[in-house]
Amino acid sequence: MTPITIYEERNEVKIDINTRLYNYNSIITSLKDFSENNWVYLNMDSDLCVSVFLKPKNKDDDINLTNLGYEFYNYILGIMKNGL
Amino acid sequence: MVYKNDIEIINNLEINNIKGTITVNINPKIYNISVIFSAAYIFIDKAYVVITGDPENEIFVELLSKDKDTNLESLGRDFNNELLNYAVYFHQSEINKNLKDAIIHKTLLTNEQKIDDNNYDEYSDLKGYNNIDNTVLSSQDYRDDPLGIAKPWSEDKDEKKAD
Numbered sequence: 001m002t003p004i005t006i007y008e009e010r011n012e013v014k015i016d017i018n019t020r021l022y023n024y025n026s027i028i029t030s031l032k033d034f035s036e037n038n039w040v041y042l043n044m045d046s047d048l049c050v051s052v053f054l055k056p057k058n059k060d061d062d063i064n065l066t067n068l069g070y071e072f073y074n075y076i077l078g079i080m081k082n083g084l
Numbered sequence: 085m086v087y088k089n090d091i092e093i094i095n096n097l098e099i100n101n102i103k104g105t106i107t108v109n110i111n112p113k114i115y116n117i118s119v120i121f122s123a124a125y126i127f128i129d130k131a132y133v134v135i136t137g138d139p140e141n142e143i144f145v146e147l148l149s150k151d152k153d154t155n156l157e158s159l160g161r162d163f164n165n166e167l168l169n170y171a172v173y174f175h176q177s178e179i180n181k182n183l184k185d186a187i188i189h190k191t192l193l194t195n196e197q198k199i200d201d202n203n204y205d206e207y208s209d210l211k212g213y214n215n216i217d218n219t220v221l222s223s224q225d226y227r228d229d230p231l232g233i234a235k236p237w238s239e240d241k242d243e244k245k246a247d
Contacts, residue, residue: 003136
């Protein structure tokens with residue numbers, strides 16, 4: 001099951017992240033970087049999972065929300081690899 | 085090769101041709117988390133990578149190729165090879181860890197020499213420096229010039245007249 005949910009009507013993407021696999025500090029560091037171009041919201045559903053909501057700030061840009069979600073996953077990997 | 089709800093299963097690979105994704109199932113007892121993340125990092129240029137599952141039992145790495153023409157099976161098999169590559173790398177690093185530490189330790193300590201009262205005379209430079217330092221400190225006035233090094237930068241008026 002892909003942990004990426006698209007809300008077309010709100011132009012928003014929800015990304016569920018397993019905190020047993022992904023480091024929490026890396027998630028919030030990535031989120032901070034993404035907050036430059038997106039409205040962000042972080043929600044914790046349980047101790048094992050956080051939900052990240054991303055909504056592009058610029059409505060005119062035709063951004064693929066699915067790709068945005070996947071880019072966020074790749075970005076966390078990069079942050080974790082670089083130990084930031 | 086097994087097909088299950090449009091998903092093609094080959095060993096630990098599940099290929100979903102409709103979504104264009106391949107999921108690699110990994111036993112974390114065989115490959116630890118560090119190995120999985122290192123291998124996944126290699127793929128972020130050519131695929132979107134999502135890691136899910138339970139780190140105690142089974143981890144799923146989902147790869148969605150950025151290029152539509154990529155062969156998904158090759159992508160998954162490349163991932164398996166990369167897992168093995170990093171597993172060997174981490175294993176070798178662990179074996180060589182003590183040796184590496186010893187070499188670094190030795191390198192850093194090569195120039196360290198203990199100075200005590202017994203071998204103080206061997207360090208003539210230090211001793212000489214110490215003497216100069218004492219001379220300077222003992223002089224009460226900077227105009228005394230005990231070392232005879234104070235010379236004016238401009239010529240004397242008397243010398244000019246002689247010329």
